[in-house]
Amino acid sequence: MEFDFSPVIDYLPTLLQGVGVTLLIGLAVTVMSVIGGQIVAVISLYTRKVVSWPLRFFIWLFMTTPLLLQLYFLYFGIGEWILIPAIVVGVLGLGFHYMAYNADIFIATIRSVSSGQYEASRSLGFGHLATLFYVILPQAFYRALPQLSNNMIIMVKDISVLSAIGIGEMVYVSQYAISVTFRPFEFYITIAVIYYLINLMMEAGQSWIERRAAYRR
Amino acid sequence: MTQTTDTPMVELKGVKKRFGDLEVLKGIDLRVDRGRIISIIGPSGSGKSTLLRSVNNLEVIDEGSILLDGMQVNRPDLKGLAYERHINHIRQNMGMVFQHFNLFPHLSTLENVTLAPRKLKGMNASGARELGMELLERVGLADKAQAYPSSLSGGQKQRVAIARALAMQPKVMLFDEATSALDPELVEEVNLVMKGLAEEHMTMLIVTHEMTFARDVSDWAMFMDGGVVVEANTPENLFSHPDQERTQHFLRKHLGAQA
Numbered sequence: 482m483e484f485d486f487s488p489v490i491d492y493l494p495t496l497l498q499g500v501g502v503t504l505l506i507g508l509a510v511t512v513m514s515v516i517g518g519q520i521v522a523v524i525s526l527y528t529r530k531v532v533s534w535p536l537r538f539f540i541w542l543f544m545t546t547p548l549l550l551q552l553y554f555l556y557f558g559i560g561e562w563i564l565i566p567a568i569v570v571g572v573l574g575l576g577f578h579y580m581a582y583n584a585d586i587f588i589a590t591i592r593s594v595s596s597g598q599y600e601a602s603r604s605l606g607f608g609h610l611a612t613l614f615y616v617i618l619p620q621a622f623y624r625a626l627p628q629l630s631n632n633m634i635i636m637v638k639d640i641s642v643l644s645a646i647g648i649g650e651m652v653y654v655s656q657y658a659i660s661v662t663f664r665p666f667e668f669y670i671t672i673a674v675i676y677y678l679i680n681l682m683m684e685a686g687q688s689w690i691e692r693r694a695a696y697r698r
Numbered sequence: 699m700t701q702t703t704d705t706p707m708v709e710l711k712g713v714k715k716r717f718g719d720l721e722v723l724k725g726i727d728l729r730v731d732r733g734r735i736i737s738i739i740g741p742s743g744s745g746k747s748t749l750l751r752s753v754n755n756l757e758v759i760d761e762g763s764i765l766l767d768g769m770q771v772n773r774p775d776l777k778g779l780a781y782e783r784h785i786n787h788i789r790q791n792m793g794m795v796f797q798h799f800n801l802f803p804h805l806s807t808l809e810n811v812t813l814a815p816r817k818l819k820g821m822n823a824s825g826a827r828e829l830g831m832e833l834l835e836r837v838g839l840a841d842k843a844q845a846y847p848s849s850l851s852g853g854q855k856q857r858v859a860i861a862r863a864l865a866m867q868p869k870v871m872l873f874d875e876a877t878s879a880l881d882p883e884l885v886e887e888v889n890l891v892m893k894g895l896a897e898e899h900m901t902m903l904i905v906t907h908e909m910t911f912a913r914d915v916s917d918w919a920m921f922m923d924g925g926v927v928v929e930a931n932t933p934e935n936l937f938s939h940p941d942q943e944r945t946q947h948f949l950r951k952h953l954g955a956q957a
Binding site: 595597598600601602603604605606607608609611615616619620623696697698 | 782786787789790792793794796798800801802803804805813814817818846848849859862863866
């Protein structure tokens, strides 16, 4: 068979729109899952069991069930009662999913900050919460960075799963283009290359952040 | 709430502390007048570190009382937020220096020093910076203001930790084996900073393994063993003519030919 990339060129604006959607969702999910992950970690480490156990149950639930199932549940399941726009379901579903994974990392890195740090801060006269905020969490965050950025690289690829609920990200728009042009290979190869480039950029960003964080640990 | 000059800066009365079944402090009495320097020596497990950590309530004592400048430190009657407010206020008046420095690795040297005055005293950025630089100057590390702790030597870290503790302008400084984790050649630079503080009449409680330093710098020396103060005296007497056999034995081991 022979390759013909001219349909890809024709559909480039559509594809780029898909890339834009993927990147925006990626950004939203990163912000939500990193901030939310820290909050969940702090609550599950420092509150009474009444609060922390249900939260841990949710972390466990999100980590032990497939993302696709979670998305279907939110979109079609809960959608029986309230109709939530697909994009909101997508961001929330992916956000909660990775929030659970990130919380798991933060729980470990918060625990890894030595008790000496806590004592030093308390001995200066900082309270428990201030110590958490100024001393423990920043250190836990720097320590979490390598695994966090790994999670975010995996997450960006998982955005393709959102095509299942009709969100116009990269894979979804290419499916549409293929259904019109019948050139699956060309589109899939193009999408793969774009994913590869996004990953390359994220890895560069990761090592840049890593270098800046290294001497702060 | 500063008391009259004859109120002791730190006073311990019948302090007892248990870890489970083990009684590590068996009724300690101690009076530290302002401007005085007390050294506490003794073998590991003697309770000397626990005693020091009790002074700012990092260890909560089971019996007795601890006073800082007339204010009760241990307050078993206070719970929750009321206790937090009380103990944070007390601790802002005491500087503590740890064996393992415990500098905040995510902050620069200057930020380590200025964090507490900025956040706890509401000092503005330029005022805190000025204070921080002044303190770093004092410990000889003004040129390291922008460095991060990971790039400092042990001796430098401990000097920064001292500057950090001084930034809250404490009434008393507590040193918990401040030089024990240092390579021998780095001990002197930390000792020099502590001697500087002594010359400025800072009230200090020093738990140490450095017998020579304790003898040179302190006004009063205590030998602890098994949770009790075995012997307390002027450093000249304690180190040169100890009365108790346990003290003699300990000093023979640690001072060697000097004793």
